[in-house]
Amino acid sequence: MTAVWQEQVSLKPYNTFGIDVKARYFTQAHDDDEVREALAQAHQRGLPVQVIGGGSNLLLTRDIDALVLHMASRGRRVLSDDGERVVVEAQAGEPWHDFVQWSLAQGFCGLENLSLIPGTVGAAPMQNVGAYGVEIKDVFAGLTALDRETGELRDFTLEECAFGYRDSVFKRNPGRWLILQVRFALSHELQAHLDYGPVRQRLAEQGVEQPTAQAISDAICSIRREKLPDPAELGNAGSFFKNPVVSAELVERIRSQYPGVVAYPQADGQVKLAAGWLIEQAGWKGYREGDAGVHRLQSLVLVNYGQASGAQLHALAQRIQADILERFGVELEMEPNLY
Numbered sequence: 001m002t003a004v005w006q007e008q009v010s011l012k013p014y015n016t017f018g019i020d021v022k023a024r025y026f027t028q029a030h031d032d033d034e035v036r037e038a039l040a041q042a043h044q045r046g047l048p049v050q051v052i053g054g055g056s057n058l059l060l061t062r063d064i065d066a067l068v069l070h071m072a073s074r075g076r077r078v079l080s081d082d083g084e085r086v087v088v089e090a091q092a093g094e095p096w097h098d099f100v101q102w103s104l105a106q107g108f109c110g111l112e113n114l115s116l117i118p119g120t121v122g123a124a125p126m127q128n129v130g131a132y133g134v135e136i137k138d139v140f141a142g143l144t145a146l147d148r149e150t151g152e153l154r155d156f157t158l159e160e161c162a163f164g165y166r167d168s169v170f171k172r173n174p175g176r177w178l179i180l181q182v183r184f185a186l187s188h189e190l191q192a193h194l195d196y197g198p199v200r201q202r203l204a205e206q207g208v209e210q211p212t213a214q215a216i217s218d219a220i221c222s223i224r225r226e227k228l229p230d231p232a233e234l235g236n237a238g239s240f241f242k243n244p245v246v247s248a249e250l251v252e253r254i255r256s257q258y259p260g261v262v263a264y265p266q267a268d269g270q271v272k273l274a275a276g277w278l279i280e281q282a283g284w285k286g287y288r289e290g291d292a293g294v295h296r297l298q299s300l301v302l303v304n305y306g307q308a309s310g311a312q313l314h315a316l317a318q319r320i321q322a323d324i325l326e327r328f329g330v331e332l333e334m335e336p337n338l339y
Contacts, residue, residue: 003027003034014070015055016118018235019310023068030072032180042067051178053120056237059336061310071122076102086186087141092122092179104214108186110139112217113193116224118238122179126170128163132220133196137163141185145177166242166335192216198223227298235304241275241332254328275332276300278324292316
């Protein structure tokens with residue numbers, strides 16, 4: 001099936017900030033053949049290609065003078081099941097949360113802590129997405145990606161992905177690899193991760209004494225819904241800044257002035273700081289300028305109250321970064337990709 005190209009298409013429905021910028025050309029790929037066809041046609045026309053998934057990790061600051069290729073492939077399947085370990089594969093365009101809920105419905109454990117994360121399966125390895133003590137790397141079994149430089153397919157192992165904190169080889173080589181399918185190693189037996197954040201407390205509040213994977217997922221969904229605004233109601237991209245990892249010496253200097261600093265020692269001797277705590281201490285929580293603002297309940301989340309432009313949100317982010325650097329000596333890094 002030949003993919004249809006459209007011209008001057010608004011990307012407002014394709015990014016969770018709800019930023020209204022236009023793509024010069026736009027098409028959707030429902031399978032690997034349509035991906036190849038779109039890339040080939042763009043190459044023939046001398047057009048750059050910008051690939052998007054769920055648009056939950058984008059801040060669009062201008063119209064995109066390129067072909068925007070929206071990954072719309074769907075499908076999930078069990079590759080192997082020995083009664084204990086299960087390997088499942090999902091297409092890149094699968095909505096992440098739907099895939100998590102499908103896996104739980106099959107009786108597979110491992111993805112429950114990653115419930116209600118926005119975006120698609122194909123985007124998850126890019127950021128090595130993580131929540132509540134679990135990251136993609138902890139359940140990863142491989143992926144297949146198209147090398148846009150050579151047109152060849154390549155299977156990646158865990159080691160080859162070089163996952164780090166919100167990082168991967170794919171993020172460090174933007175535009176080269178187009179992820180097509182991702183595989184996950186899950187289990188029939190639950191190995192519960194309950195000690196990060198208020199998960200255990202929420203389960204207790206719900207009267208759950210022997211949690212199942214689904215119960216953990218439900219608890220995390222309820223926590224996330226309270227903590228993070230629904231992009232369908234208030235434009236946002238979730239956590240806007242990474243939690244910075246800094247030296248122990250810097251943390252001690254901060255603690256001398258702010259005894260309540262939220263810090264997590266790391267195995268290598270460095271310390272991870274809570275970016276949201278830093279931003280809240282600096283007085284940005286609930287700040288609003290026009291339709292660009294910081295969420296009133298979660299200072300790590302920048303929001304679009306309706307008509308904010310990507311440039312306005314980016315300017316606000318830069319002001320926050322400059323203020324945190326001046327106050328604490330800490331550099332905050334944005335999580336969303338900027339275009």
